Amino acid sequence: MTPHDQTPPPDAAPEQALEATAEEAARRAEHEREQERLEAARREAVMRETALGLDLCLRIGEVLLSSGAGAADVSATMQSVAASLGIRNVDVDVTFTSLSMTAQEELGDPPVVGNRQVSRRTIDYDQLTSVDHLVRALLREEVDLRQARTEMGRITSTGRSRPRWAVTIAWAVMCAGVGLQLGGKPLVIALAAVSAVLIDRIQHRMAKRRLPSFYQQVAGGGVATLLALGVAATPLQINVSQVVTANIIMLLAGVGFVGALQDALTGYYVTASARLMEAFLATAGIIAGVSGGLSLGGAVGLPTPVLEPGTYNLQTVGMLVLGSALAAAGFAYASYAPLRVLPAVAGVAGAAIVISRTLAEVDLARAWSTAFAATAVGLVAYHLAARYRVPPLVVVVSGVVPMLPGLSIYRSLTLLSEGGSAISEGLLAMVAAISVAISIASGVILGEYLAQPLAREASKLEHRLSGPRLVGPLKVPRPKRRKRGSTTTGSLRTVTPEQEASDRRRRQRQRPSSSPS
Known part of the structure; x- marks a missing residue:
C-alpha cells in the first residue's frame, strides 16, 4: 500500500476539529460548574464562620451588659471583636433587654443576623474581668475563634469564684x-x-x-x-x-x-x-x-x-x-x-x-x-x-x-x-x-x-472626646479583609470537602508535567 493510501479522507479533519472544540467546551463548562460549587461552598463556609463569630460577640456583650457596662462600651467591644475576627459591615443594636448583630460580607450577599436576650442582672466582676481578658487576647490575635468560643463557654459555665x-x-x-x-x-x-x-x-x-x-x-x-x-x-x-x-x-x-x-x-x-x-x-x-x-x-x-x-x-x-x-x-x-x-x-x-x-x-x-x-x-x-x-x-x-x-x-x-x-x-x-x-x-x-x-x-x-470606656479596649481595630477562596476568621481556616478534592485533582494534573522527559 502506498503512502498516499494512508492519508485520511478529506472530511476527517473538520470532524476532529469539531470533536476537539466540543471537548474543550465541555471541559470549560465542567470547570465553571466546579468553580461555582467551590464559590458556593466558600460562601456557605464564610456564613457559617460569620454566624459563629456573631454568636461569640453576642455572648460577650451579654456578660458586659448584665454586669452594668454602658451600652456604648458593649457596642464598641462587640464591634472590636467582630473586626478582629475579620467580620465586616457589622451593625450592632444594644437595648436593656436584648442584643442584636448583623453582618454582610459583600453587598449582594444575604446578611447574617444574630440575637440574644439579656435576662439576668447579677453583678459578677470576676466574670467581667475574665471576659475583658478574653477580648484583649482576641485583639492581640493570641486566640482564634474556636479557642475563644471554648474559653467563653468555660467562663459562663463555671460557678462563682467564692462561696x-x-x-x-x-x-x-x-x-x-x-x-x-x-x-x-x-x-x-x-x-x-x-x-x-x-x-x-x-x-x-x-x-x-x-x-x-x-x-x-x-x-x-x-x-x-x-x-x-x-x-x-x-x-x-x-x-x-x-x-x-x-x-x-x-x-x-x-x-x-x-x-x-x-x-x-x-x-x-x-x-x-x-x-x-x-x-x-x-x-x-x-x-x-x-x-x-x-x-x-x-x-x-x-x-x-x-x-x-x-x-x-x-x-x-x-x-x-x-x-x-x-x-x-x-x-x-x-x-x-x-x-x-x-x-x-x-x-x-x-x-x-x-x-x-x-x-x-x-x-x-x-x-x-x-x-x-x-x-x-x-x-x-x-x-x-x-x-x-x-x-x-x-x-x-x-x-x-x-x-x-x-x-x-x-x-x-x-x-x-x-x-x-x-x-x-x-x-x-x-x-x-x-x-x-x-x-x-x-x-x-x-x-x-x-x-x-x-x-x-x-x-x-x-x-x-470619643470615650470614655469603662469596659473593653480603647482602640477599635479595622476589619481584616479575607483572602478570596479562604474562609479565614481570625487565625482559623476552614477547608471544605470540595476544596480538598479540587486541590487533590490539581496536584494530580501538575505531577506529570513536572516530571523529567
Whole structure:
C-alpha cells in the first residue's frame, strides 16, 4: 500500500476539529460548574464562620451588659471583636433587654443576623474581668475563634469564684465600714453588720423564688429599719439612724446609676431610660421599706432621730478613711472582684471621701464636693485598672460606694414622716439625694474622659472626646479583609470537602508535567 493510501479522507479533519472544540467546551463548562460549587461552598463556609463569630460577640456583650457596662462600651467591644475576627459591615443594636448583630460580607450577599436576650442582672466582676481578658487576647490575635468560643463557654459555665457565705460576710463588713464612717459606736457597727447578713439572706431567698428586685429592696429596707427600732426599744443605747443609713447604702450599692448616666451621655437614650427606671424602682423599694418601718415605729411610740452630718477633725478623719475603705473593699469582694484589686479600691475610696468631706467643710455644696471627689475617682481608676488588669468599671463603682446618698435618703424619710412644716425640708433632702447620685455618676464619667486621652496621647479633639470606656479596649481595630477562596476568621481556616478534592485533582494534573522527559 502506498503512502498516499494512508492519508485520511478529506472530511476527517473538520470532524476532529469539531470533536476537539466540543471537548474543550465541555471541559470549560465542567470547570465553571466546579468553580461555582467551590464559590458556593466558600460562601456557605464564610456564613457559617460569620454566624459563629456573631454568636461569640453576642455572648460577650451579654456578660458586659448584665454586669452594668454602658451600652456604648458593649457596642464598641462587640464591634472590636467582630473586626478582629475579620467580620465586616457589622451593625450592632444594644437595648436593656436584648442584643442584636448583623453582618454582610459583600453587598449582594444575604446578611447574617444574630440575637440574644439579656435576662439576668447579677453583678459578677470576676466574670467581667475574665471576659475583658478574653477580648484583649482576641485583639492581640493570641486566640482564634474556636479557642475563644471554648474559653467563653468555660467562663459562663463555671460557678462563682467564692462561696456564698463569704459574700454574706463581705456585705456585713461593708455595712460595718459605713457605720464606722458615720461615727457609730461598736454596738452600732455590730448591729449594722447583723442587719446586712439578714438582708442578704432574705434577698437571696427571694431571688431564688424569682421575685422582682423591687420587692427585694422593700424587704431589705423594712428589715433594716425594724431591727434597728426593735433594738432601740431595749435598754441598749443605739443610734437607729446610723444603722438604717448603713443598710440603705448597702441597698443602693447595687443600683446602676453610673451605667444609666453613661448611656444618656453617649446617646443611648432608650437603654438609659430603661436603666433609670430600674434605678428608680430599686430606690423606691428602699424608700417604701424604710418608710414603712419608720411609720410602724412611730405608731408604737419609738423615737426616730434625724441624723445630721457632723464635723470632722484630725481625730475622726482616720475612722472616716478606715470606714470608707472597708465599705468599698467589702462591696468589691461581695461583687466577686479579683482579690488583687481590693487594696486599690480601698485606697481610692478613702481618698475620695477625704476630698469630699474637705470640700464640704469649706462650705462647698455637697453635690459639688461629691462631684469633684467622683471625678478624682474616675481619673485614677483607669490607670489603676490597667495596673491591676481589671476593667475600670470595677474600680469606679466600688470606689464611690461610701459617697452614696444613704444619709440624705434617711433624713428625707424621717422628715417626711414628721409631717407639717418638715415635709418641705424632707422633699429638699430627697432632691439633695438625687443630685448627689447624679454628681457621682457624672463625676466618674468626666474623670474617665480626662484620664483616657492622656493615656493614648490623642491629638485630635474628636479622638479625645470619643470615650470614655469603662469596659473593653480603647482602640477599635479595622476589619481584616479575607483572602478570596479562604474562609479565614481570625487565625482559623476552614477547608471544605470540595476544596480538598479540587486541590487533590490539581496536584494530580501538575505531577506529570513536572516530571523529567
